[in-house]
Amino acid sequence: MQRRGREETGIASLREALDLSTVDELKPLLSLLPTEERPTRKSEIIDVIENQMLGHDLHALFDRLDELQRKAVAETIYSDRTDFVANRFKARYGALPRFRIKNKYRGSREDPSLLRLFFYPDNRWGGGRLVIPDDLKQLLLEFVPAPEPLSLTATVEAPEFIERIEWEWVLADEEQDVTINSGGRAAARPSRKKARESIRRIPLVRRDTEIAAQQELMAVLRLLDKGRVMVSDKTFQPSAATMDELTGRLFDGDFYEIEKKEEKLEEGPIKAFAWPILLQAAKLAELHGKKLALTRAGRNALGAPPHETLQMIWRRWLKTTLLDEFNRICAIKGQQGKGKRGMTAPEDRRAVIVEALGQCPEGKWVRFDDFSRYMQAASLNFEITRDPWRLYISNPQYGSLGYDGYHGWNILQQRYLLVFLFEYVATLGLIDVVYTEPGGARKDYKGMWGGIEDLEYLSRYDGLISFRLNSLGAYCLDLIENYSPRRIATKTGITALPSLQLNVSGELSSDESLLLETYADKESEQVWRLSREKSVAAVEGGNQIKELHEFLQERDEQPLPETLEGFIIATERHARALKNTGIVFLIECADAEIADLIANHERAKKLCQRAGKKNLLVKVEAEEQFRKVVHMLGYGMPRV
Numbered sequence: 001m002q003r004r005g006r007e008e009t010g011i012a013s014l015r016e017a018l019d020l021s022t023v024d025e026l027k028p029l030l031s032l033l034p035t036e037e038r039p040t041r042k043s044e045i046i047d048v049i050e051n052q053m054l055g056h057d058l059h060a061l062f063d064r065l066d067e068l069q070r071k072a073v074a075e076t077i078y079s080d081r082t083d084f085v086a087n088r089f090k091a092r093y094g095a096l097p098r099f100r101i102k103n104k105y106r107g108s109r110e111d112p113s114l115l116r117l118f119f120y121p122d123n124r125w126g127g128g129r130l131v132i133p134d135d136l137k138q139l140l141l142e143f144v145p146a147p148e149p150l151s152l153t154a155t156v157e158a159p160e161f162i163e164r165i166e167w168e169w170v171l172a173d174e175e176q177d178v179t180i181n182s183g184g185r186a187a188a189r190p191s192r193k194k195a196r197e198s199i200r201r202i203p204l205v206r207r208d209t210e211i212a213a214q215q216e217l218m219a220v221l222r223l224l225d226k227g228r229v230m231v232s233d234k235t236f237q238p239s240a241a242t243m244d245e246l247t248g249r250l251f252d253g254d255f256y257e258i259e260k261k262e263e264k265l266e267e268g269p270i271k272a273f274a275w276p277i278l279l280q281a282a283k284l285a286e287l288h289g290k291k292l293a294l295t296r297a298g299r300n301a302l303g304a305p306p307h308e309t310l311q312m313i314w315r316r317w318l319k320t321t322l323l324d325e326f327n328r329i330c331a332i333k334g335q336q337g338k339g340k341r342g343m344t345a346p347e348d349r350r351a352v353i354v355e356a357l358g359q360c361p362e363g364k365w366v367r368f369d370d371f372s373r374y375m376q377a378a379s380l381n382f383e384i385t386r387d388p389w390r391l392y393i394s395n396p397q398y399g400s401l402g403y404d405g406y407h408g409w410n411i412l413q414q415r416y417l418l419v420f421l422f423e424y425v426a427t428l429g430l431i432d433v434v435y436t437e438p439g440g441a442r443k444d445y446k447g448m449w450g451g452i453e454d455l456e457y458l459s460r461y462d463g464l465i466s467f468r469l470n471s472l473g474a475y476c477l478d479l480i481e482n483y484s485p486r487r488i489a490t491k492t493g494i495t496a497l498p499s500l501q502l503n504v505s506g507e508l509s510s511d512e513s514l515l516l517e518t519y520a521d522k523e524s525e526q527v528w529r530l531s532r533e534k535s536v537a538a539v540e541g542g543n544q545i546k547e548l549h550e551f552l553q554e555r556d557e558q559p560l561p562e563t564l565e566g567f568i569i570a571t572e573r574h575a576r577a578l579k580n581t582g583i584v585f586l587i588e589c590a591d592a593e594i595a596d597l598i599a600n601h602e603r604a605k606k607l608c609q610r611a612g613k614k615n616l617l618v619k620v621e622a623e624e625q626f627r628k629v630v631h632m633l634g635y636g637m638p639r640v
Helices: 014-019 023-031 042-053 058-063 067-077 086-093 134-140 210-225 240-249 271-281 296-302 306-317 338-342 346-357 368-377 413-425 471-476 510-519 532-540 546-555 562-574 592-600 620-632
Strands: 100-102 110-112 161-171 178-180 186-188 193-203 205-207 285-288 291-294 365-367 431-435 464-469 493-496 501-505 520-522 527-530 584-588 608-610 615-619
Touching: 014 042, 023 042, 023 110, 042 058, 058 134, 067 086, 067 134, 086 368, 210 240, 210 271, 210 291, 210 296, 210 306, 210 471, 210 510, 240 271, 240 510, 271 285, 271 291, 271 306, 271 413, 291 296, 306 471, 346 368, 346 413, 365 368, 368 413, 368 464, 413 431, 413 464, 493 546, 510 520, 510 532, 510 546, 532 562, 546 562, 584 620, 592 608, 592 615, 615 620
Parallel strands: none
Antiparallel strands: 100 110, 161 193, 178 186, 205 431, 285 291, 365 464, 431 464, 493 501, 501 527, 520 527, 584 615, 608 615
């Protein structure tokens, strides 16, 4: 059995805890007890405190604690840890209990509160953990009720707006703007201003992503199939031109409209950036030069149910090392070079977040801030860096995140949560989101050097307000076994004519337009014509023409014409009429007699094939075997 250290076991007895304190530290504790005994020797003071705390007065002393202090005791004695965990407690209850109170007779001096009779430092030098001794804990467990089970607050309805406090300067005396001077003349009085508080309601944007993600997945796969997605051969991140095109293809566009302002921190698109990265991480696309091309798995995904592909992408994303989502917070510098060595593994962070997401109720809205606090209260913690001094805002020295208060959960872990949820979980359609513009949404960084005036927001993801785990998300998180795809409503009707002309009524979505573009030529805004050349090339490249057949059947009220049915059958057959069996050498013999000899030899004829009077075809992989047979027959073939 592994031996547990002192940090895990805490302090065994109250006497041991008291013995770690000095006489000057014990006397204020003694004054808190309902006893007239006031000894001065340390051992005697310890005896009195021990008798009071471990005797019949314990219950009465506990009842004298305020509500927050009683919760601190309950949370600690029923915890999986032996010490009081301040950040976990504050995340759950919104405030910390008072361990010390101001002495009203001695200015700024603070004395221990009654709560300090229950909690003691685990070392004699101070600054350590506060623990409840084991013997005291056992007595408390007899009458202190257990805390209510931790739960995540959720609502059925999505928030429609948020309220934001704003301040404006107004004249203090608006009615009297003149005064009379000593000469009896009216004179302007100096304006006096005061700040006036107002509450502004800011409407929120809601995006339901479940259907959008399935349409966008197919649209991006088809763009890849056409070689229209460019990425960097070093970072594997999409080019600006690619993100512009993707944005135009997305269902209702990206989350935000991109503003090209030099003076504003602009991290660029969200979904248009994420999709090429996600498909590479899932090995559905790979780099060919500076363009992404579909892998075999990517081509198979063109004919697979989108929700199954999305689940596969999600699972592979959780393990990828292609990108650390924290890199997307452009305002926090120092993540590369020496700073990169201190960054923790994204895979470990993601695993903790996934565990927390699994505890979200399906179909209900959760405020992001509640989710963040819930993770802390439930000890679902993770680290971003082991060396926050390497990270900084604006200036490596004065803006370093190593200073106290600069690398808290709200600056590091919470910002990572925002990126992960908004840019990747929402893009994949697992959560629906409600959000606002990032500017002014979170001001917790404003007190940091470099964050007061320089930055309108710390990251583009600061505007996420609430999210909802939908059915697709529950399926991808393995919370439900089966998923029934919601039928994607189409606004498009298509009339297929015997001439292979397709007349479109309504507006084609991005993925619909790209699908038609794969098999047909566009003759006008509403007219397409099936192309045998394009269709054969598409099937030859790995596309399944049955997707075209199903697409047309769903949108044409009449049965498809026989000529079109025949076109699809013939295309499927003709596209597979030829088979590439490999690369061969074309070998020219000196004369037809040598060619006959070799082509008809018992061993050689298995390795070659006649091609004309003097030529033979030999597969590349059979070259060496063919040479051995030729040498046995007394002939040679010089190497090129």
